[in-house]
Amino acid sequence: MSDEALLARYRRAQRRRRWAVAAAQAALLAAFLLLWELAAARYWVNPMLTSRPSAVWQTLVSMAASGSLWVHVGVTLQETLAGFAIGMALGMGIAVALWWWPALAAVLDPYLVVLNALPKIALGPIFYIWLGHQWSVYGMAVAISVVVTIVMLHAGFSEVEANQVLVMRTFGATRGQILRKVVIPASLPTVMAALKVNIGLTLVGVIVGEFLSARAGLGYLIIYGGQVFQMQLVMTSVVILAVISALLYLAVTWAERLVSRLLHLPVRS
Amino acid sequence: MGRPRIALEEVSLTYLTPRGATQALAGVSLAVYPGEFVSIVGPSGSGKSTILSLIAGILQPTAGRVLLDGDPVTGPSQRVGYMLQRDYLFEWRTVTENCLIGPEVQGQDMARARGRVARLLQKTGLTAFADAYPGQLSGGMRQRAALVRTLAIDPDILLLDEPFSALDFQTKLMLADEMWSLLRTEHKTVLLVTHDISEAISLSDRVIVLSRRPGRVKSVHEIRFAGPERPIPFKARGAPEYSGYFHRIWAELDPPGEVNRNVG
Numbered sequence: 250m251s252d253e254a255l256l257a258r259y260r261r262a263q264r265r266r267r268w269a270v271a272a273a274q275a276a277l278l279a280a281f282l283l284l285w286e287l288a289a290a291r292y293w294v295n296p297m298l299t300s301r302p303s304a305v306w307q308t309l310v311s312m313a314a315s316g317s318l319w320v321h322v323g324v325t326l327q328e329t330l331a332g333f334a335i336g337m338a339l340g341m342g343i344a345v346a347l348w349w350w351p352a353l354a355a356v357l358d359p360y361l362v363v364l365n366a367l368p369k370i371a372l373g374p375i376f377y378i379w380l381g382h383q384w385s386v387y388g389m390a391v392a393i394s395v396v397v398t399i400v401m402l403h404a405g406f407s408e409v410e411a412n413q414v415l416v417m418r419t420f421g422a423t424r425g426q427i428l429r430k431v432v433i434p435a436s437l438p439t440v441m442a443a444l445k446v447n448i449g450l451t452l453v454g455v456i457v458g459e460f461l462s463a464r465a466g467l468g469y470l471i472i473y474g475g476q477v478f479q480m481q482l483v484m485t486s487v488v489i490l491a492v493i494s495a496l497l498y499l500a501v502t503w504a505e506r507l508v509s510r511l512l513h514l515p516v517r518s
Numbered sequence: 519m520g521r522p523r524i525a526l527e528e529v530s531l532t533y534l535t536p537r538g539a540t541q542a543l544a545g546v547s548l549a550v551y552p553g554e555f556v557s558i559v560g561p562s563g564s565g566k567s568t569i570l571s572l573i574a575g576i577l578q579p580t581a582g583r584v585l586l587d588g589d590p591v592t593g594p595s596q597r598v599g600y601m602l603q604r605d606y607l608f609e610w611r612t613v614t615e616n617c618l619i620g621p622e623v624q625g626q627d628m629a630r631a632r633g634r635v636a637r638l639l640q641k642t643g644l645t646a647f648a649d650a651y652p653g654q655l656s657g658g659m660r661q662r663a664a665l666v667r668t669l670a671i672d673p674d675i676l677l678l679d680e681p682f683s684a685l686d687f688q689t690k691l692m693l694a695d696e697m698w699s700l701l702r703t704e705h706k707t708v709l710l711v712t713h714d715i716s717e718a719i720s721l722s723d724r725v726i727v728l729s730r731r732p733g734r735v736k737s738v739h740e741i742r743f744a745g746p747e748r749p750i751p752f753k754a755r756g757a758p759e760y761s762g763y764f765h766r767i768w769a770e771l772d773p774p775g776e777v778n779r780n781v782g
Contacts, residue, residue, distance in 0.1 A: 410606060412602055412604070412606045413606045413608065415576070415602065415606075416602065416606050416619075416667075417619070417623065418576055418594065419574050419576065419594055419598075419599075419600035420594065420619065420620040420623045420624060420671065421575075421593065421594035421595070421596070421623065421624060422623040423623075426623050430608075430619065430622075430623070431608065434608070434610045435608075435610075437610075512610040513609060513610055513651045513653065
């Protein structure tokens with residue numbers, strides 16, 4: 250058999266494999282939904298406790314029709330994106346400061362370790378008291394993402410090839426030039442990894458923040474649905490949340506690919 | 519011979535670390551005159567690279583003086599180009615952009631720097647790769663790009679820290695010839711650090727042998743070949759005088775120290 254024929258056969262096999270995986274994934278979801286629906290319909294489980302896909306769908310449709318769906322999704326999205334942006338900007342600024350003044354990094358190191366280990370959710374009530382119901386969600390979102398950002402980026406900055414920095418020093422580069430022209434571009438893969446981690450963490454912060462204090466948003470809907478024992482509302486909110494988090498993660502992944510391509514950096518998975 | 523371009527006067531340097539003090543250089547004196555190609559050979563850990571860092575102004579001596587044309591070195595100078603063992607090119611910049619980093623950092627006239635880089639890329643056969651990214655280059659091409667980057671600031675002194683050591687043998691010999699010819703036609707003063715005696719003899723006008731740590735100058739060898747012109751490095755390796763120099767320097771060279779090899 251010729252090489253072309255072998256290659257064509259190999260490619261066909263690869264394509265078949267990809268299709269098979271996608272089909273299996275779709276089938277798994279369908280089977281799960283079907284089983285859920287069936288179990289609730291036949292009272293194998295109590296539908297009061299589990300709700301059911303058809304009820305979730307109806308809730309979704311009626312919420313979309315009444316417009317409340319968009320309000321809650323909008324609130325959660327806005328809080329997440331704002332918290333994400335603030336957390337990243339703040340974290341990046343502090344990481345740069347720690348790189349700039351190594352003595353500062355040495356002094357703050359144990360505090361960062363403790364803050365990083367602390368479950369930020371424990372700070373929720375404090376933010377509620379300090380910032381009120383409107384702003385405490387943002388406090389939660391930023392608190393949960395900023396420390397990780399600082400730790401990740403500072404580690405990334407410190408791992409930049411020392412000899413690339415040396416090349417700059419032999420030219421007499423200033424610290425600012427070394428930062429702009431080497432440390433930041435070399436750390437972009439780390440920045441991208443931090444973005445990926447943070448988009449998920451910020452969403453956690455926002456939902457927890459909404460649990461504690463909000464009057465709107467998906468976290469509020471989930472808590473409210475639980476309190477009034479409307480499981481279809483809880484389940485619907487969870488499904489929407491799953492979709493939103495997947496989309497946000499995808500967006501960050503796309504941004505990462507784009508940046509890597511533009512800067513000719515190896516794509517880190 | 520006039521005033522030396524580079525002079526070290528009784529230079530000592532001690533590295534301080536939490537684990538203790540390590541003396542890398544103990545009273546090194548040497549001089550390199552304008553247009554000369556001088557090599558420093560020595561076992562690992564003899565402080566060869568430390569000498570280059572001192573001349574580049576990245577390190578300050580613990581004692582003694584480092585002078586460029588009679589002026590003490592206080593920091594990195596536009597007159598000194600420093601080429602490291604490996605290229606350390608920036609993967610996010612094209613070859614041309616990599617080569618322009620020096621002029622960029624030093625705030626030089628960029629139009630002139632561009633012209634100079636284009637000319638140097640042509641001389642090193644990299645014109646076709648001017649807009650390529652380092653990832654697309656072979657090891658030899660990357661090292662050529664690093665040479666162009668070093669020369670882009672138009673230094674009159676060139677410090678080479680084992681610039682061929684990361685290359686395969688064939689590439690090493692070819693690049694040594696190329697670089698030698700280029701630096702000679704550009705009238706650069708060159709100080710090369712290496713542990714490869716053949717490389718030192720074939721490229722240099724003078725070879726300085728450094729002792730094991732703490733490094734001091736053990737002997738200096740003038741390299742002369744018969745004939746009206748200095749043979750290119752590849753030819754020099756086959757010249758009748760070569761093996762005499764090789765054996766004399768080999769006999770001078772201390773066996774490598776076993777401790778803390780990274781103090782090179």
